[in-house]
Amino acid sequence: MLRSLAPAPGRAPDPLPLGRALRARWPGPPWSRPLELHLPAHGRGRGLAPDLAALLRQPPGSWDLPELPAIGGLLEPVGAVADAQRACAELLGAERCWFGVNGASGLLQAALLALAPPGSRVLLPRNLHRSLLHGCVLGQLRPVLFNLPFDPASGLWRPPDAPWLERVLAAALAQGPLAAVVLVSPTYQGFSADLVALTPLVHAAGLPLLVDQAHGGGEALAAGADLVVLSCQKAGGGLAQSAALLAQGPRHEPAAIARSLLWLQTSSPSALLLASAEAALRHAGSPAGRVRRRRAEAVAARLKRRCAGLGLPLLRNHDPLRLVLHTAALGINGLQADRWLLERGVIAELPEPGALTFCLGEVPPPGVARRLPRALAALVRQQGGDPLAPFSPPPLPLVAEPELALDRAWRAPALAVSLAEAAGHLAAEPLCPYPPGIPLLVPGERIDAARAAWLAAEALRWPGQIADTVKVVAS
Ligand SMILES: Cc1ncc(COP(=O)(O)O)c(C=O)c1O
Structure with a gap:
């Protein structure tokens, strides 16, 4: 999310604008704080993985260590980083795990470069994150973009089902060989594909499958995906930029992944971000993490019931902690709704023309189940109207290069x-x-x-x- 608060007009230039902005305390009483429903999912630290929070309570900077022998690095076979990566792989049911310090973006690129040699064609969904496109440039790959089912009522792309992907694979392979297939699941709005049905289709075509699960928790591994990328700040209690790449099976070369990580990652990875990946993944898989998650889901369920009681249209998705308001059904563009709410202290994550997505986070903000429905009801009263006309589907072929x-x-x-x-x-x-x-x-x-x-x-x-x-x- 990239939105900034405008500086007060007439204020003298600040010598430390970022530091000041990050240190700023809410000047009013706690109950009047903005309702922050954006990423990172730790929600201003409330939902940080406990081991990470404990690390951050140490004397500031004491943990900012280089690749000392005891700590090692991402690509070293021994040391604390190697041990942590091995433990996380085991916990998540993968054969290998590499932490990342340049977000899901950096690991998607490393994974793509490891699967596809220069000049090869890679099959990518139209709802790909732009980092994959940048990966194609870096690796001199030829993107073959496939269209997705489109929902005219919300203007959102939906994940493909098995017959759709079968048609896509046939059309793409008819034009030449492919090196790899990428799927995004769940999407930003929390729509999941049926990976159990889709993965065998990719494997039957003799191809490796990379799943972008930046918004998920690694479920793609159980469905048989070869490489899976996670973001520890989007669906976990980690800091921004901490991420993980999980691998299993025979359809990839671990040495090729190590090589592309060498090409793309910094030679001085932040120990804090590596520890963030470890703590977030371990916590999500722990009993305490599951309890925290169930509590968050209970708040989300209460919130959604209140929204339903007020007649607020929510899009059905698969992530209980993502709430997607169907603004088009209320006659409101999601970007307009976002602006209106922002002015009234409600900060959403993702405004789109037909919908507005809120991230409730690992520990939802206090009072959200009461405050958000009230704010949304006021939005409808003041801005609502007849439903927007259906969105026209993008005029795109099933596959295109x-x-x-x-x-x-x-x-x-x-x-x-x-x-x-x-x-x-x-x-x-x-x-x-x-x-x-x-x-x-x-x-x-x-x-x-x-x-x-x-x-x-x-x-x-x-x-x-x-x-x-x-x-x-x-x-
Ligand atoms: C589906 C998806 N994949 C990858 C990314 C990149 O994640 P990051 O910003 O952590 O690099 C995003 C970011 O929004 C995303 O939505």
């Missing part, structure tokens, strides 16, 4: 044209509202008239997030 190689298009001399004039041109950069960080257009894709019209309509729905111009390759 950029016409010009991704890295060449992204580096090519470019010019900005209005979306109205974009038809016929090749995109030179992605069009990517953030969050969620899902590109609506990928460099090297040819923009046809239907796509240009769809993008122009999308730009109106993402005010301030999508410009009305797009960079295209200069011909």
Whole structure:
């Protein structure tokens, strides 16, 4: 999430603006604090994994250690980091685990580069996180993008089912061999794919499956996925940037993963972030972690019952701690709803044109089951209206490859044209509202008239997030 509070007009420049912003204390009484329903899921420290919280109570900085012999590093066979990675792999049912200090982003890239040699084609869903696209550039991979089921009522993409993925695989393989397949499950909004049904289809095609579970807890391993990436701050009690890559089975080379981690990770990984990954994964799998999770789910259930009692439409998802308000059904754009709520002290995680997603976190904020339904009811009273018209599905083929190689298009001399004039041109950069960080257009894709019209309509729905111009390759 990237949203900042504007500095007070007329205030003298602050010599330490970030430090001051992070240290700021809420000036009012505790009950008037903003309702913070965004990531990281530890919610300002309330839900930090206990071992991590204990570490942070040590003298500040005392834990910021380099790769001393006793500690070792991510790629060392011995030392505390190696022991911690082994223990987490065992706990989660993986054969191997590598911690990451550059978020799920860094580990998705390392995993992709390990599975696919330069020049190979990789099958990626249209709701891919942009880090995978960047991984394709770094690894000189050819992304083959597959379309997903689309819900016109909410404007959201949904996970594919088995018949859908079968069609996708057949269409992609008809155009040439693939090196790997990626799926995202659960999505940012908490929609999960049936990985038990999908994984065998990928394996039957002789391909390895990488699952982006940045918003999940590693369930993809039990479904047989080969590589799984977790984010310890999105679905756990870890700090931002701490993450884990889990691996099992014969369809990957551990040495290739170690090599791509060497290429992509810093040579001075933060001991604090490594400890954060260890503590978050261990806590989630512990009895105390399960009790904490059940308590959070009970709060979420109470909250959802109150919302239902007030007639507030919530989208059904699979993550009890993600609440997705179907704003389109209330006649409100999710970005508009977000702005209105922000001004009234309710901070959501993910505004989209048809929905607004709130993350309740590992330990939901006190009073959330009372305060949030009240705020949402007020939103409906003041901003609500007739349901929005159904969203038009993106006019995309089932599978498509950029016409010009991704890295060449992204580096090519470019010019900005209005979306109205974009038809016929090749995109030179992605069009990517953030969050969620899902590109609506990928460099090297040819923009046809239907796509240009769809993008122009999308730009109106993402005010301030999508410009009305797009960079295209200069011909
Ligand atoms: C589905 C998905 N995968 C990966 C990421 C990247 O995670 P991080 O920001 O921790 O690198 C995100 C971030 O929002 C995401 O939503």
